[in-house]
Amino acid sequence: MSIETRSKFQLFPSHEVNPSPWPIYMSFSLLSLGLTLGLLMHGYILSTWWLILAISVVISTIFLWTRDIIIEGTYLGGHTIAVKRGLNIGFLIFVGTEIMIFIALFWGYFHSAMNPSIEIGCQWPPVGITSIKPTELPLLNTIILLSSGATVTWAHESVLSRNRHNALLGLFITTLLIVIFVLCQICEFNSATFNITDSVYGSIFYATTGLHFIHMIMLSLMLAICTARMYVYHFTATHHVNLETTILYLHILDIIWLFIYIVFYWWGC
Amino acid sequence: MTEYKLQTPGFDARFPQQNQTKHCYQSYLDYHKCVALKGSDFEPCKVFWHTFQSLCPHDWVENWDDEREKGIFPGDLSIDQFKDKTEEKKE
Numbered sequence: 087m088s089i090e091t092r093s094k095f096q097l098f099p100s101h102e103v104n105p106s107p108w109p110i111y112m113s114f115s116l117l118s119l120g121l122t123l124g125l126l127m128h129g130y131i132l133s134t135w136w137l138i139l140a141i142s143v144v145i146s147t148i149f150l151w152t153r154d155i156i157i158e159g160t161y162l163g164g165h166t167i168a169v170k171r172g173l174n175i176g177f178l179i180f181v182g183t184e185i186m187i188f189i190a191l192f193w194g195y196f197h198s199a200m201n202p203s204i205e206i207g208c209q210w211p212p213v214g215i216t217s218i219k220p221t222e223l224p225l226l227n228t229i230i231l232l233s234s235g236a237t238v239t240w241a242h243e244s245v246l247s248r249n250r251h252n253a254l255l256g257l258f259i260t261t262l263l264i265v266i267f268v269l270c271q272i273c274e275f276n277s278a279t280f281n282i283t284d285s286v287y288g289s290i291f292y293a294t295t296g297l298h299f300i301h302m303i304m305l306s307l308m309l310a311i312c313t314a315r316m317y318v319y320h321f322t323a324t325h326h327v328n329l330e331t332t333i334l335y336l337h338i339l340d341i342i343w344l345f346i347y348i349v350f351y352w353w354g355c
Numbered sequence: 356m357t358e359y360k361l362q363t364p365g366f367d368a369r370f371p372q373q374n375q376t377k378h379c380y381q382s383y384l385d386y387h388k389c390v391a392l393k394g395s396d397f398e399p400c401k402v403f404w405h406t407f408q409s410l411c412p413h414d415w416v417e418n419w420d421d422e423r424e425k426g427i428f429p430g431d432l433s434i435d436q437f438k439d440k441t442e443e444k445k446e
Contacts, residue, residue, distance in 0.1 A: 207428070
C-alpha cells in the first residue's frame, strides 16, 4: 500500500513526531556560529579553528536532522497529505521571512543611495569606489540563474511525468549552474576594487550580495541532496516535498538576484 | 561708523527642508569650484562664501579644509566640465 493510499485511511492524518534533539541543538550551534563569527571578526578570538568547529557542528546538525526527516518521511511513511501541507506552509513562511530581510537590505541601500549624505560627498557611488560593471560578470550570472530556473522546471515536469532520466539530468544541470554561479561570485568578490569596510557603499553592497551568496551555497547543497535522493528513488511523481521546497527556494533567490542586479549593479553604478 | 547689517542666506528652492546641511555643503563645494575657476577675487563667488559661512558649523568647515589639504576630501570639486564651457564662450 502506497503512502498516498494509506494516508486516506488515517483517522488522524498528522503524524506524531518523536522527541527530537535537533531543534535545540540547531539553536545552540547557530548561536555558537554567530558568536564565533562576531568575536573572530572583532579580534576577540584569534584562532579560526573555533570557526571551523562551529561550522562543523552546524553542518553535522543539519545532516542528522535531515536524516531523521528522511527516515520519518520516506522510510516510515509519516509524511501524509496533512503533514506535507504543514511542511509546505512552514517553508512558505520561511521564504516570507527571507523576502523581508532582503527588503530591509534594499531599504538600507535606497536610503543611502537616493540621497547620499555629506560624509560621502553627496555622491553615489562615493569617490574612490569603482563599481562593478553590470554588463560583465553580473550579466553572465543573471543568464546562469535564469537558465537554472528553466532547467529546474524541466526537471520538475519530468518528475511529474515519471521520466527518471530527464529528471536526473535536469537536476544535475541545475546543480551545476548554481555551483558555477557561486564560483563566478567568488571571482567577482575577489577581483572587486572595494571591500566591506569601504564606506556605506561597500557595507551595503557586500551585506546584500554576500547574504544572497550564502543562500546560493545553501541552495547548491539542497539541489545536490535532491539529485542524490532522486538517484536513490526517494521521490515519486506525487510525493516529493523536498524537491518542491528546493524549487521554490531557487525561484525566490532567482527573483531576489534579479532585483539585486537591477538595483545594485545597474541603477546604483 | 557703519551700521552692522546681519546677512543670512535666503530661501533656496533646491533646499526647501528645515535641515540645511545639504545647502551648506553645496555652497562649500560651489565656492571652491568657483574660486578654482575664476580666482579668489571674482565677486560672484562671494555669495557662496557668505552662504556656507552662515550655514555651516565652523568645525565642519575646518575639517573639510583639512581634508582638502590632505587630498582626502570626498566631495566632487572637479572643474573640468565647466572649463570647457567657459573656453567655448571665449572663442
